[in-house]
Every structure is written in structure tokens, then in C-alpha cells.
Amino acid sequence: MLSAGLPQGAVPKLERPGPLRERVYEALLELIITRALQPGQHLVETELAGHLGVSRQPVREALQRLNTEGWVDLRPAQGAFVHEPTEDEADQLLVVRALLEAEAARLAAANTSGKGLNRLDELCTAGERAVEADDVDAVVAANAAFHAYVMELAGNAVLSELAAQVERRVRWYYTPIARQRGIQSWNEHRELIIAIAERDEARAQRLMRTHTEHTRTSYHQRERTPG
Known part of the structure; x- marks a missing residue:
């Protein structure tokens, strides 16, 4: 043990x-x-x-x-x-993540087909079910899968490579706040899917930036419990 x-x-x-x-x-x-x-x-x-x-x-x-x-x-x-991450380390990573993913959302809105939208809907549904079941591990996995697929839909290999470098650390920071973010995170995902479906690049970019900012704020405001 x-x-x-x-x-x-x-x-x-x-x-x-x-x-x-x-x-x-x-x-x-x-x-x-x-x-x-x-x-x-x-x-x-x-x-x-x-x-x-x-x-x-x-x-x-x-x-x-x-x-x-x-x-x-x-x-x-x-x-x-x-390692015990500092607030500054978390802030720097999540700021970079917001920049990368906001651009990915914009590109996804420009490029996505019906097949891509269907897959986003499936991933969002999986996340919503995980929240309902209070399965934190499944929520974190579904969240990572959703964001990774938006990045895939962006169709920019360099952007995807940069995002992959921060993805594991994002999961590390997201795990302690997954329950705190709850269904609101997936409501935001639903809004993003609509913007992508409507090919509204500016709105998709804005929604993703706001979404990732909510995650950053939640991390800094998280309830601290003994490890």
C-alpha cells in the first residue's frame, strides 16, 4: 500500500x-x-x-x-x-489553453460538416450523462474528448500539436473542479455546437474563450480539501 x-x-x-x-x-x-x-x-x-x-x-x-x-x-x-502546482502555474497554462482553443473553435466553425456536428453532439451527450451519474473520471474524459475533437475539426496540424502539449496538464487541473463546473460546462458546450453549426466563427471563438475563462476562474475559486 x-x-x-x-x-x-x-x-x-x-x-x-x-x-x-x-x-x-x-x-x-x-x-x-x-x-x-x-x-x-x-x-x-x-x-x-x-x-x-x-x-x-x-x-x-x-x-x-x-x-x-x-x-x-x-x-x-x-x-x-x-508536484504541487502553484496558482501562477495554473493561470499561465489555462491562459494559453484559452488562446489555442478559441482559435480552434473559430476554425471549426469555418470547416465543420454534418458528420462533425453529429460527433460533437455525441460527445456532449456522453458528458451530460457522466455529470448526471456524478462520475468525475468520466466527466473529465468526456471533456477532454470534446475539446480534442473541436481541435481536430479545426484542421490545423500545428495548432493541434501545440494543444496536445498542454492537454494532459489541462486534465490535471480540470479534475478537481469537474464537479464544481457540473452541467454548466456542458450547457456551454451546447451553445458552442450551435455556433459551429451556424458557421458563426466570431461567436464560436467568443463562446470558447468565455468557456475556458470560466474553467480558469473555477480553478482559482475551487474548494480546497485535504489530499
Whole structure:
């Protein structure tokens, strides 16, 4: 059992293909993003290795990489800890996300066909059902899928590449406020779908900018609870 414990079934199964260190890295990163491993939590190599069914070496390598990327803090004589994001770090990321996604919404309104609109509707329905079921993990996944598809509809490869670089961190920040945003977030998604369907580029851009700003504000106003 890890020092602070993990929810039942939270530890992902490692798929065999691919380098072991890469699979361990992806598994630990997913645990951090979903907050199964909480910000500030002590990460003990032997415990992580035991949960993942591997030796300590790939865990050590994964923690070093996660430290380089800012997900983990390695403290001399203390060990590894999940990074605790500052308000300023969150603000900077969410501002960049707003810029990228507002432009994606504008391009989606210019390019989207009926097939794309149908898919947006399906993703929105999935999110609404997840909210109704109070399934936070499903809400976060549906939200990520919806925004990723808007980005796909934009049809700009460079924009998509930049968005992909921030997507995982956005999920990390969104998880603690998913319940707080609730159905309102999906009502905003519905308004965005209408603007895209009407090919109203300016309105789609404005709605997405407002939507992402609501997420940023909610993060800063979130209720803090013990980890």
C-alpha cells in the first residue's frame, strides 16, 4: 500500500509491448493526472515498483523523467513527491489553453460538416450523462474528448500539436473542479455546437474563450480539501 493509499482499481495494468521504462512512465503519469496520486504525495520507489510489478530501476528512471517535465519534485535526502502546482502555474497554462482553443473553435466553425456536428453532439451527450451519474473520471474524459475533437475539426496540424502539449496538464487541473463546473460546462458546450453549426466563427471563438475563462476562474475559486 502506498503511503497515502490509492483508490481500488486505480493502478493501470502495464501493457507488455514497448520499452518497460516508457510503460512505467505512462502509468505513473496517468496516476498523477487523474490525481490517484495527489499533489504533494510522497512517491516511494519500492512501493510503486510493487504496485506496477516491476523492479525499482524503471520506476527510478520514470521519476527522473517526470521530474524533468515538472510532474514530480525530487528533493535531496527526502525523495520524490508529486508536484504541487502553484496558482501562477495554473493561470499561465489555462491562459494559453484559452488562446489555442478559441482559435480552434473559430476554425471549426469555418470547416465543420454534418458528420462533425453529429460527433460533437455525441460527445456532449456522453458528458451530460457522466455529470448526471456524478462520475468525475468520466466527466473529465468526456471533456477532454470534446475539446480534442473541436481541435481536430479545426484542421490545423500545428495548432493541434501545440494543444496536445498542454492537454494532459489541462486534465490535471480540470479534475478537481469537474464537479464544481457540473452541467454548466456542458450547457456551454451546447451553445458552442450551435455556433459551429451556424458557421458563426466570431461567436464560436467568443463562446470558447468565455468557456475556458470560466474553467480558469473555477480553478482559482475551487474548494480546497485535504489530499
